[in-house]
Structure formats: structure tokens, C-alpha cells
Amino acid sequence: MFDERLGAGPPVVGVGADVFADALEQQAVAVTRVDWRPPMPGTEADLAAVAADPLRPPANARALAQMLAVQAMLVDVGPAAEVLGLQRGEFLHAGPPLAWERASGPMRGALMGGAALEGLVDDPADAPALFEAGRDVSLEPCHHRAAVGPMAGVVTPSMWVFVLEDPATGRRTHCTLNEGLGKVLRYGAYAPEVLDRLRWMSAVLGPLLRDAVRSAGPVDVTGILTQMLQMGDEAHNRNRAGTLMLLRDLSPAMAEGGHPSADVAAALRFIGGNDHFFLNLAMPACKLALDAARDVAGSTMVVAMARNGTDFGIQVSGTGDAWFTGPAQLADGLYLGDFGPADANPDIGDSAITETAGIGGFAMATAPAIVRFVGGSVPDALATTRRMHQITLGENPRWQVPVLEFQGTPTGIDVSAVCRTGILPQINTGMAGRLAGVGQVGAGLVNPPAEIFPAALAALAARVRAR
Amino acid sequence: MTTHVELRAAYADSVTLLQVSRTLQDEPGVAAAQVAMATALNCDVLDQMGFVVPAGATPNDMVVAIRLTDDAAPEALDRALAALAAALAPPPPPQGALTTQPARTTRAALAGSRRDAGPRLGARRERAGGGDGRARGRPRRDGLQRQRALEQTSWRSSARPPSGAARDGARLRHRGGRRRRPRLRQRLRSRPGRHRGRLRNRLPAADDPSAPGGVGVTHALGVGGRDLSVEVAGASTREALRRLDADPGVELVVLVSKPPAPEVAADLETYAAGLATPVEMALLGPGRPDLTTAADGVLRRLGGRCPTGRWWAGPARPPGRGCGGSSSAGRRRSHGDRHRGAGPDSLQHPARGRRRARLGGSLTAARHTMVDFGDDALTAGRAHPMIDPTLRTEHLARAAADPETGVVLLDLVLGHGAEPDPATTLASAIARAREAQAVPVIVSVIGTDLDPQHLARQLEALNDAGAELHFSNARATRRALELLGGVR
Numbered sequence: 001m002f003d004e005r006l007g008a009g010p011p012v013v014g015v016g017a018d019v020f021a022d023a024l025e026q027q028a029v030a031v032t033r034v035d036w037r038p039p040m041p042g043t044e045a046d047l048a049a050v051a052a053d054p055l056r057p058p059a060n061a062r063a064l065a066q067m068l069a070v071q072a073m074l075v076d077v078g079p080a081a082e083v084l085g086l087q088r089g090e091f092l093h094a095g096p097p098l099a100w101e102r103a104s105g106p107m108r109g110a111l112m113g114g115a116a117l118e119g120l121v122d123d124p125a126d127a128p129a130l131f132e133a134g135r136d137v138s139l140e141p142c143h144h145r146a147a148v149g150p151m152a153g154v155v156t157p158s159m160w161v162f163v164l165e166d167p168a169t170g171r172r173t174h175c176t177l178n179e180g181l182g183k184v185l186r187y188g189a190y191a192p193e194v195l196d197r198l199r200w201m202s203a204v205l206g207p208l209l210r211d212a213v214r215s216a217g218p219v220d221v222t223g224i225l226t227q228m229l230q231m232g233d234e235a236h237n238r239n240r241a242g243t244l245m246l247l248r249d250l251s252p253a254m255a256e257g258g259h260p261s262a263d264v265a266a267a268l269r270f271i272g273g274n275d276h277f278f279l280n281l282a283m284p285a286c287k288l289a290l291d292a293a294r295d296v297a298g299s300t301m302v303v304a305m306a307r308n309g310t311d312f313g314i315q316v317s318g319t320g321d322a323w324f325t326g327p328a329q330l331a332d333g334l335y336l337g338d339f340g341p342a343d344a345n346p347d348i349g350d351s352a353i354t355e356t357a358g359i360g361g362f363a364m365a366t367a368p369a370i371v372r373f374v375g376g377s378v379p380d381a382l383a384t385t386r387r388m389h390q391i392t393l394g395e396n397p398r399w400q401v402p403v404l405e406f407q408g409t410p411t412g413i414d415v416s417a418v419c420r421t422g423i424l425p426q427i428n429t430g431m432a433g434r435l436a437g438v439g440q441v442g443a444g445l446v447n448p449p450a451e452i453f454p455a456a457l458a459a460l461a462a463r464v465r466a467r
Numbered sequence: 468m469t470t471h472v473e474l475r476a477a478y479a480d481s482v483t484l485l486q487v488s489r490t491l492q493d494e495p496g497v498a499a500a501q502v503a504m505a506t507a508l509n510c511d512v513l514d515q516m517g518f519v520v521p522a523g524a525t526p527n528d529m530v531v532a533i534r535l536t537d538d539a540a541p542e543a544l545d546r547a548l549a550a551l552a553a554a555l556a557p558p559p560p561p562q563g564a565l566t567t568q569p570a571r572t573t574r575a576a577l578a579g580s581r582r583d584a585g586p587r588l589g590a591r592r593e594r595a596g597g598g599d600g601r602a603r604g605r606p607r608r609d610g611l612q613r614q615r616a617l618e619q620t621s622w623r624s625s626a627r628p629p630s631g632a633a634r635d636g637a638r639l640r641h642r643g644g645r646r647r648r649p650r651l652r653q654r655l656r657s658r659p660g661r662h663r664g665r666l667r668n669r670l671p672a673a674d675d676p677s678a679p680g681g682v683g684v685t686h687a688l689g690v691g692g693r694d695l696s697v698e699v700a701g702a703s704t705r706e707a708l709r710r711l712d713a714d715p716g717v718e719l720v721v722l723v724s725k726p727p728a729p730e731v732a733a734d735l736e737t738y739a740a741g742l743a744t745p746v747e748m749a750l751l752g753p754g755r756p757d758l759t760t761a762a763d764g765v766l767r768r769l770g771g772r773c774p775t776g777r778w779w780a781g782p783a784r785p786p787g788r789g790c791g792g793s794s795s796a797g798r799r800r801s802h803g804d805r806h807r808g809a810g811p812d813s814l815q816h817p818a819r820g821r822r823r824a825r826l827g828g829s830l831t832a833a834r835h836t837m838v839d840f841g842d843d844a845l846t847a848g849r850a851h852p853m854i855d856p857t858l859r860t861e862h863l864a865r866a867a868a869d870p871e872t873g874v875v876l877l878d879l880v881l882g883h884g885a886e887p888d889p890a891t892t893l894a895s896a897i898a899r900a901r902e903a904q905a906v907p908v909i910v911s912v913i914g915t916d917l918d919p920q921h922l923a924r925q926l927e928a929l930n931d932a933g934a935e936l937h938f939s940n941a942r943a944t945r946r947a948l949e950l951l952g953g954v955r
Contacts, residue, residue, distance in 0.1 A: 013576040017482040019854060023883035026919075032576040035569035386568040390575040421571040 043419040043454045046461035050416050053464040055298025063293035063301045063317045064393045064412045067357075070292045072285035073218035075165045077177075077210040079202065081157035084145055084174060088118065092142045094153025094350045095308025096323040100131040100139065104309035106188025106345050109436030110152030111139075113190030117198055118156045124190040143304055143315070146291075147174040148283045148350035151186035151432055152309065159198065160206030164221060164284045171291060173284040177201050177209070180274040182439055186349075187432045189439040200266075208259050208267050209250065216253035219246065221285040224278070226398045229359065229409070234367035235282040236351055236360030237374060237428050237443060242278030247271055283350060286357035293317050293412070300460055301393060302413040305356045305425065305448060309348035309432070312448045316415055316456045318463065324456040326449030331431050333375040333444015343441045345434045352427050352448075358396050358411035361426040361445065362388045366401040366409075374428045374443050384426050385410065391417040391425065415460065418453040468498075469535040471544055472518050477529045478504065479555060481850040484529075487554040491533060494550050496543030499534040502551065506848030512858070526848060685716070695727035695750075701735050708735075712742040719745055721765055726752035757941035838862065853885040860896045867900030867908075874907045875900070876947045878940060879929070881914030881922065890925040894932035901933050907950050908934045911943035 014021030014031045021031040039047055050056060080086040091114055093107060103111065112127035120136070121127045131137055142149045149155055161174040179197060183189040213219065224245045231241035247268065254264050271277045290303045299317035306313055313323040328346035335343070354360035364371065365385035368378045376384075385401060388410040395408030413425055424447040431442040479487070484502050491500035499516055503509040505524035513520050518532040531551060535543050570576035688711075690703035704722065711717045720742075722735070727750050739746035747768065749761035756764070839845070840852040840859045852859045859877075866872050879889055886892075897908050910929055916922045929936055937943035 011577055013570075013573050015573055015576075017480045017850070017854075019482050019884050027883070032570060032579060034573055034576050035571055037571060383568050389578070390568065390571050417572075417574075421575075423571060 037422055040419045040422050040450065040454055043457055046454070046457045047416055047419055049461040049464045050300060050457060053298055053467075055464075055467075056300060056416075059296045059298035059318065060301055060393050060412070060414065063296040063299040063303075066296075067289045067293040067301075067412065068394075068396060068398075069168070070166045070222070070289040071168065072164045072173075072221040072288045073167060074162055074213055074221050074281060075172075075218045076163040077160055077206055077213055078163065079157065079206065080155050080159050080161050080174075080176075083161055083163055084147060084155070086145075086155065086157040088157060089120065089137045090157065091115075091137060091139050092145055092147060092149065092153065092155035093139055093308060094142060094149045094151065094348060095306040095328075096143075096311050096313030096325050097141055098139060098308040098310060100128075100134065102310050104345050104348065105434050105436045105438070106348060106432035107152045107154075107309045109188030109190050109438075110154040110185050112436065113185045113194055113198075114154045114156040116190065117185075117195050118158060124195075141306070141308075142350055143287075143306060145174075146172060146287075148287045148306075148353050149176060149186065150178070150279060150283065150351045151349040151430065152188060153350050154185060158202050160202050160209075162281055162284060164281070164288050165218075166288055166292070167218075169292070171288065173288040173291065175280045175284040177205060178274060178277045178280040180270070181276060184439060187430070187439040188345075188436050190437055204259075204263050205267050205270065208254055208257060208263060211257040211259070212250045212253035215257065216250055219249050219281075221281050222289075222398065224249075225282060225285060225359070226400075228278070229363060229366050229399050230402055232367055232369050233278075234354075234360055234363040234370070234428070236279065236354040237430070238275070238367050238370045239278035239282060240275045242282065243271065243275055246278055246281065279351065282359070283353050286353045286359070287350075289357055290353065295320060297463075300415045300417075300457075302356055302415060302425075302456075305352040305413075305427070306350045307347045307352065309345055312347060312452065314415075314448065314452055314456060316460065319456065319459045322459060324452040324459070326452045326455075329446050329449060331429055331442075331444035331446040333431065333442055334373065335431075335442035336440065339433070339441035343433055343435075343438070345432045347427070347429060347446045348432055349429065351429065352425075355425055355427045356413060358388075358392065358409035359399060361428040362392075363399070363401060363409045364426070364428065365404055368403075370428075374445050376445060387423055388426060390421055391423050393417075415453055415456045419457045422450075424448055424450060424453075468537050469539065469544060470518065471531070471533045471535075471548075472521065473531045474505070474521050474524055475529040475531060476527070477555070478527070479529070481846075481848055482854055483555075485850050485855045487551065490554045491547055491551055494543070494547045496535050496539030497533060497547050498536040498539075499532075500547070501530070501532045503530055504528070504848040505530045508845065509848050686711070692725070695724050695731045695735070697728045697731060701727075701731050704735060705738055708739060708742060708746065712744045717744050719747060719765070719769065721747045721749060721761075723749040723758070723761075724751065726750070759939040759941040836866075853880050853889075856886065856889065856892060860892060863896050863908075864900050867906050868903055870904070872906050874909060874947045874950045876909045876911075876943060878911045878913060878943075879925070881912070881918040881920045881925065883919060885920070888920060888925075890920075890928035894928040894934070897929065897934050898932040905933070907947075908932075909937065909943050909947050909950075910934045911937045911940040913938075913940070 012024060012029055012031045013034060014024070015034040015036050018033070021033050024031050076083070080092075084092075086092070091111055093111070098107065100108070100111070108128070108131075109124075111131060112121075112124040115121050115127040115130055115137070116124040121130055142153050142155060147155060147161065155161065155176055159176050161176050163172055163174055165172045179185060179194075179201070183191060183194055185194050185198060224242050225235055227245060228235060228239070228242040233239055233241045235242060251268060254267060257264075287304075293299070293301055294303050294315075294317055296317045301317045302314050303317050304313075304315040307328045310328060311325040312328045313325040315321065315323060328348065330341065330344055330346055335341070352360070355362050361384065363385060364376070364381035368381055371378055371381045382403070385404065389395070389407075391413055392410035393412035393414050396411040397408050399409040399411075400406040401409060418424065427446050427448070429443065429446050430440055431444060433439055433441045481504070484504065487502045488500055491497055491502065494500075501509075501513055501516060501518065503513070504526055505520060505528045506526045509530070510520045510524065513530060513532055516532070517534070518530075520530055520532075524530060531548075533544065533547050535547075540546075570579055688707050690707055691699070693699050694703045695701050704724075708720060708722070711720050720739075722739070727735075732748075732750050736748065739748070745768075747761070747765050749756075749758060749765075751758060840856075840862075845858060846852075849855060849858070863875065863877070866875055877893075879893060881889070893910075897910075900906070901908065912922075912926060912929070914920065914922050914925070926936055935946070937946065
């Protein structure tokens with residue numbers, strides 16, 4: 001009752017013609033007006049089918065709760081050959097499945113560099129013939145092997161990977177060690193210094209980190225994420241606080257591990273000098289959480305968003321392992337040096353797993369320091385995070401945004417909400433050069449191709465109708 | 468004479484466009500102007516106004532049609548178009564809008580307004596999300612299955628009745644002002660039930676402005692216009708009854724509906740009989756009491772005073788020949804609108820009564836004609852006649868000019884959200900219509916003295932124009948039949 005208890009009236013929401021909301025406001029009743037839009041074209045029938053699915057509300061609640069219950073602990077570091085069972089000639093890559101023929105420049109560059117790193121070719125320039133022939137090599141998405149990889153996301157057997165585990169279930173996810181910015185393999189560079197760095201990482205950095213993790217005990221990656229989100233990191237394009245906290249947790253053990261002090265110093269210098277080092281822990285932590293939400297019948301929650309430089313793909317809890325793909329988009333942002341839009345490759349990398357988990361672009365409001373880096377403004381950042389709440393199922397009580405009154409990050413992208421509102425997930429991302437070997441050319445903001453959400457919705461609706 | 472017609476790839480709601488059109492019509496040098504979405508109905512209206520709508524226009528296009536007067540200044544069109552641009556421009560964003568985001572769905576709006584009150588609710592109102600998923604506009608007949616499924620889902624998962632739930636205190640249109648009485652009682656309505664205002668405050672104040680008459684209503688729950696159909700089978704009504712019954716504050720429940728499916732009505736009556744709270748049925752239809760009788764029953768039951776149903780028999784000094792009387796022999800028609808089901812059986816309702824029997828574009832028929840100007844077909848891309856009476860006013864002139872017309876019956880609904888001063892246009896239209904022949908015009912006025920339109924002034928204007936006024940639609944309808952000589 002409005003007029004009996006001051007300020008205690010039920011919420012009033014106005015949809016459609018303003019005349020009704022106006023009439024209430026003239027009577028001093030506060031009205032929240034809806035900026036109503038039609039749903040994405042052609043989704044009306046599927047939306048109705050999915051909306052009326054009795055499985056949906058409990059399924060989404062369950063998927064979200066399972067995701068939020070996951071604790072990601074860094075338990076080990078080891079070579080992909082051992083940890084993932086990756087065989088010689090097997091290559092993992094970012095995004096949905098991809099064949100060499102359709103691979104973009106940076107993806108090819110990274111695969112060529114990876115082939116040289118593994119000794120399959122002496123010169124990366126010889127690698128295209130190897131991949132074209134396809135006899136001795138195979139490509140597979142990281143996501144299919146409990147892994148994620150930033151940008152090209154290429155993983156080869158000799159690369160060392162972080163091993164994250166959810167203690168409650170024992171499930172694990174993996175990610176390579178971050179190489180730093182600029183000319184690096186994940187951006188498609190394969191120059192000799194790129195390969196030298198990778199060899200050093202496998203020979204020195206990996207074993208050092210393994211010994212430190214094993215001796216210092218598991219590192220609570222989810223816990224660090226909680227803290228770094230309150231320290232100006234959004235864990236996709238800014239991982240500075242997270243990286244320093246990782247160093248805080250591991251450096252004593254690194255110093256005590258009996259490795260040559262020059263190696264320890266080089267490792268500390270390398271990690272400390274790479275603000276993105278923690279990204280490769282944030283990503284598998286997000287995947288570990290999202291994997292817990294997979295395969296819940298009736299759930300419309302997105303459990304993976306990933307790009308391979310050619311296609312952008314999503315996977316949805318209620319549709320199993322199916323990928324819904326569309327063309328990867330060009331990011332809109334700022335360029336390094338003399339690079340311009342013509343130099344940029346379409347969106348690439350598994351790092352959109354951070355947005356899928358509600359951070360990265362979804363938590364832009366907490367990282368005002370980087371909004372200029374990706375070509376935005378502080379008000380844009382606040383608005384973006386608020387907008388993402390309209391397409392997500394809930395909030396993450398652990399991961400909070402102080403400037404938004406410690407509101408939890410928007411978590412669990414709902415395919416039906418995306419189709420209903422037309423609001424696309426917001427991703428912030430690095431941009432790779434279009435040509436193999438160039439490396440990073442900039443950073444910016446990007447969205448998935450809109451059509452993949454109606455496609456996923458149609459698959460969900462088909463399952464509803466078949467039930 | 469300059470005529471300007473253009474199509475724009477733009478959208479605005481019909482109420483906004485009505486206001487925009489009126490703004491343009493007031494511009495100097497503009498003889499006629501209409502800005503509307505190019506629905507079939509609006510294209511007909513534009514056509515009647517003498518505009519040629521470009522071929523290929525779709526309901527997603529906005530038509531801008533302006534005709535200038537012969538003596539218009541050369542820059543009149545530019546001025547009119549500038550006025551149009553200003554009228555269509557979105558209002559400046561409120562402070563802080565840069566960092567906030569307007570809610571795109573009811574669900575998001577509810578979540579936002581609840582955030583202020585406390586922790587976010589995990590399970591939100593599913594109807595809000597589901598309902599939002601519907602295609603643009605109101606659900607059409609082929610959406611029945613869908614509606615039923617949505618209703619069932621929403622009742623299961625929401626904490627409150629899902630749609631159209633209006634709670635007491637603030638008022639929208641026909642709910643009218645009401646006086647709070649200590650007793651609580653609640654009422655269900657099935658869309659549209661326009662005349663429910665009469666249940667409360669039924670103009671005892673017009674009889675005696677000092678009387679504290681009327682009874683209070685705490686909740687008005689909308690259960691959907693198809694809820695008592697065979698397909699939906701009263702799912703929402705039953706659930707709403709159950710919840711109202713569980714509320715110890717509810718003394719009496721009144722269920723108002725347009726004609727229900729008989730088997731659904733029977734089931735509901737059985738269900739209601741098993742509840743601890745008494746339920747007064749006001750289900751309309753042939754052989755059932757009309758809404759006035761039902762309202763009187765409710766008032767009697769509550770010990771309230773039954774209004775006398777006072778009416779004004781035309782003006783003291785009629786401008787024409789008075790409004791009584793008969794009409795020419797032969798076929799007679801009565802023109803009226805929207806007394807759905809409340810009227811006696813003798814009126815044929817080509818638009819509604821025989822369900823899909825449709826009137827042609829002329830909105831006339833061989834016998835009595837009942838046109839519901841609020842019908843889906845007549846509100847596509849247009850505001851409801853309570854907001855935009857243009858179509859009805861035009862039809863009134865045509866009907867009154869028809870020598871076979873014996874009587875014209877109209878209703879006028881006051882309240883928040885309705886036209887701010889409907890009698891001004893309606894009274895002059897009635898006066899004009901009666902100039903040619905003094906056809907009786909009977910108006911049932913649905914309103915209270917708490918309505919912002921100022922009831923007494925509205926009554927006076929209509930009465931001066933020669934209309935006979937009733938506060939009961941049923942009585943107005945009977946009066947119209949009486950004037951026709953009791954034609955059955």
C-alpha cells in the first residue's frame with residue numbers, strides 16, 4: 001500500500017506508452033520505466049518456448065549455483081605433454097574448432113611458431129606445408145581438453161601449463177604461462193626471440209614455478225581474483241594487482257627452491273615485468289567455474305565464449321558440447337604505434353572466458369584505469385557493467401565492484417535475455433595483427449556476432465519442444 | 468496547396484505520435500497533419516484525409532503527412548518539419564544517465580527497483596521475462612497456447628499474481644479515485660472490465676457531493692482477457708482466488724469478467740463456493756445480471772448505499788429539438804461502443820457479439836451496430852479511444868447524419884491516463900452531429916468526482932451539447948432500446 005507506510009510501496013514498473021507512467025508520477029508514485037524494444041528479429045517463438053519451459057528456472061539456478069560454488073586452486077605446473085597428455089604433432093588452439101585452411105594470420109603464425117618450437121620444422125616458414133598436408137599434425141580447441149589459451153591459444157606438448165583444481169570435485173583446468181606483451185607467440189609472432197623466450201619458459205620458469213607451487217601449497221586463484229577486482233583489475237586487460245599478489249604468494253618459495261639465484265631473479269623480473277602474467281590464471285579459474293555449470297538440461301546459461309580469429313563461438317549449458325558460431329568481429333579501440341584498423345585481425349582468443357564468468361568487460365566499472373586503453377570512458381565503464389546485469393542470471397557474491405556499492409559482478413549470461421533485450425555481451429580485448437608474425441597491434445572493445453545467440457536459442461527451443 | 472508525405476525508418480508509440488500530430492496541426496500554415504506508423508488502419512485514415520501513402524510502406528515505417536493551407540507562408544513547411552523534429556527528439560537524459568542504464572525488460576526494472584530495498588531476489592518474476600518474450604504488441608489469438616503456458620509457469624514461480632496487478636493507492640484511468648473505507652475487500656477483473664469504476668464511488672458524490680459514499684477496494688488483480696476461455700480454463704483466476712482467500716484481510720472478493728466459457732464459469736463457481744471468503748460473481752453474458760445489478764448486489768451485501776443511478780435527461784434548453792423520441796420507421800440502428808456484454812440481448816454486436824463477425828471499413832451494418840473502438844483491429848498503431856477519440860468522433864458524425872439512425876449510444880471513461888478533457892471534443896462533436904437531425908445521443912459516463920477531468924464540468928459540457936447522461940451503462944443501453952421503441 002503506497003500511502004500507508006511512507007516509502008514502502010511495491011515497486012512500480014512502466015512498460016510501453018508513457019501516458020500510464022506519467023499518470024502515476026503525477027500522483028507522486030515513483031515509476032521505473034522500461035526502455036522496451038522488440039526482441040532480436042525472428043526469436044519471438046523460440047523465446048516464448050524457452051520462457052515457458054518449466055525446467056528453465058531451476059536449471060538456471062542450479063547452473064549458476066554450481067558455478068559460484070567453485071574454488072579454483074593453483075595446485076601444480078607441468079609440461080602439457082605430461083599434464084594434458086598432448087602428443088607430438090598435437091596442437092591446441094583458442095576458440096571453436098578450426099582447420100588450417102580457415103585459420104587467420106595470427107593463428108597461423110602461432111601454429112608455425114609452435115611447430116618450430118616442437119622441432120617439427122626447422123624454420124617456421126616451412127610449417128604451412130606441414131599443416132596443409134595435415135598428416136602429422138592435428139588441431140583441437142583448448143576447450144575440448146580442459147584448457148584455455150589467450151589470443152591464438154596455441155599449446156604444444158613442450159609448453160608448461162598451470163594446473164587449477166576445484167578441491168570439492170577434483171576437476172581440473174589448464175592454461176599456458178603468459179609470455180608478456182608485444183611480439184609473442186599468442187599474437188602470432190614467431191621470430192627467433194619469441195621461440196627463445198618460450199624455450200626459457202619451459203626450461204627455467206616452468207620448473208621454478210612448479211617447485212614453488214608444490215612447496216608453498218595451493219594458491220587460491222579465486223581468492224586473488226576477489227581481491228584484485230577491488231584493486232582496479234578486471235582480470236582480462238588489467239591483471240596488475242593479481243600478478244603482484246601471485247608474486248607475493250610464490251616468491252619466497254621460489255627463492256628457497258634451490259634454483260640458481262640468477263634464474264630466480266630472471267623469473268621474478270619476468271613475472272613482475274609482465275602485468276598480464278595473472279591472466280593465464282584468471283582464465284582457467286573462470287573455465288573451472290563455468291565447466292561446473294555445463295550440461296544442465298534446460299539451462300540457458302552460456303558456459304563458454306571463445307574466438308579462433310575466424311569464428312566466434314559459444315557453448316550453452318543446456319545444449320551440451322555444441323558450438324554456435326559466427327564470424328569474429330573487429331575490435332573498436334586504440335592502436336599501438338603506427339598500426340591502424342587495416343592491420344588488425346578479427347577477434348581471437350579464449351580470454352572471453354573472463355567475460356563469460358562475469359569479469360573482464362563485464363567488470364569494466366571496477367577498472368577505470370584501463371578504460372582509455374581500450375578506447376572507452378569511465379561513464380561508459382559504469383554503464384557497461386550495469387548493462388551486463390540485464391543479460392545475466394545473477395551476481396557473484398565473491399567478486400564485487402566497490403564503485404557500484406559492492407554489487408556482485410554480472411554472472412551467467414542468459415541466451416534468452418540476450419535475444420530478448422538485444423544487448424550483446426561486452427568483451428574488452430587485445431588486438432592481434434592481421435598478418436602472421438606481426439604480434440599485438442592494439443586493444444579495444446568487441447562484441448560477439450549477434451546471430452549466434454538466436455542460433456543457440458533455437459537449439460534450446462528445439463529441446464524444449466522435443467520434451 | 469502544398470502536400471508533404473514522407474516515410475521514415477523510425478518508431479514511436481501511438482500516444483507519442485498522437486501528441487506529435489497535434490503539435491504539427493497547431494503550427495501556422497498547417498491545414499492537416501498526421502504522423503503515424505504505417506499500419507493498415509493508419510493508412511486508411513491518411514487516405515481519408517487525402518494523403519497518398521507511398522507504396523511499399525510497412526507498419527515499421529513512420530509516415531509524416533502534412534498539408535499546408537493555400538495562404539501558408541513559404542517557409543511554413545520547414546517550420547512544421549522543424550517542429551516535428553523537436554517533438555520527436557528524445558528528452559535530454561536525466562542527470563546520471565551516463566552511468567546508469569535504462570532497464571530493457573520488466574525483469575531488469577524490477578530487479579533494479581528491488582535493489583534499493585534489499586538483497587537481490589534470486590528467483591525473479593518469470594512472467595516478466597516470459598511476457599517480455601512475446602512478439603511486439605499484445606498477444607494475438609494464435610498465442611493462446613503460449614499465453615496459457617506462460618500463465619502457468621508464472622503462477623508457479625512468482626510470488627504474486629503475474630500480470631496487470633494493480634495495487635491500491637495510485638490510480639490509472641478507469642480505476643478511478645476511490646475512498647478508503649475500513650473494510651478491505653478485493654476484486655478480480657478479467658480484462659477489460661472497463662466499467663468497474665462503478666463498483667466504487669459510483670457517483671453517490673454526484674448525487675450528494677458531501678456524501679462519503681462508495682466502498683473501498685484494496686487490490687485489483689488483472690488475470691488476462693482470455694483467462695476464462697476454455698483453453699486457459701481460469702488458471703490465473705483460480706490462483707488469484709486462492710491467494711486472496713488466504714489473506715485474512717480480504718472480506719469479499721468480486722470477480723468481474725466479460726462473458727466466460729460456461730464450463731469454466733461453472734468450475735469457478737464450484738471452486739469459489741469451497742473458499743472461506745465469499746466471492747461475488749459478476750460474470751457477464753446473456754441471461755446473467757448486468758454489471759449494474761452486480762454492483763448493486765455487492766453494495767447491498769456490504770451494507771453500503773446503492774446509488775440511485777441518476778441521469779440527466781438532456782439539456783434544460785436543448786440546442787436542437789431535444790433528444791428523446793423515435794426515429795424513422797424501418798431499420799433502425801443504434802451506434803454505440805464498448806458496453807461489452809453489459810447490454811441486453813437485443814443489440815447485435817457485429818464487431819464482437821458473434822465473435823469474428825466483422826464490420827466492413829464503413830463500420831456500419833444492416834441492423835444495430837456496436838463498434839468497439841478499443842478493439843485490436845481499431846487500435847493497431849493507434850492509441851486507445853480513451854486517449855485518441857479521433858476515429859470515434861468521425862464515426863459519430865457519420866452515424867448521426869445517417870437518416871436511419873435512431874439513437875447513438877456512447878460511453879465516456881474518465882480517470883488518470885484518459886484524455887485530460889474529453890468532453891470538450893465529444894460535446895462539440897455531439898452538438899455538431901445533432902445539428903442536421905436531433906438524433907438522441909446517450910452517453911454513459913464512467914467516472915467519479917475524484918477523477919482529474921473534473922466530473923461535474925464534463926457532465927455539464929455533454930449535457931449542454933444535448934446528450935442524455937447515465938452513470939450505468941446497462942441503464943443507458945436500456946434507455947437507448949426504449950427510445951427505439953423497445954425493438955427486440
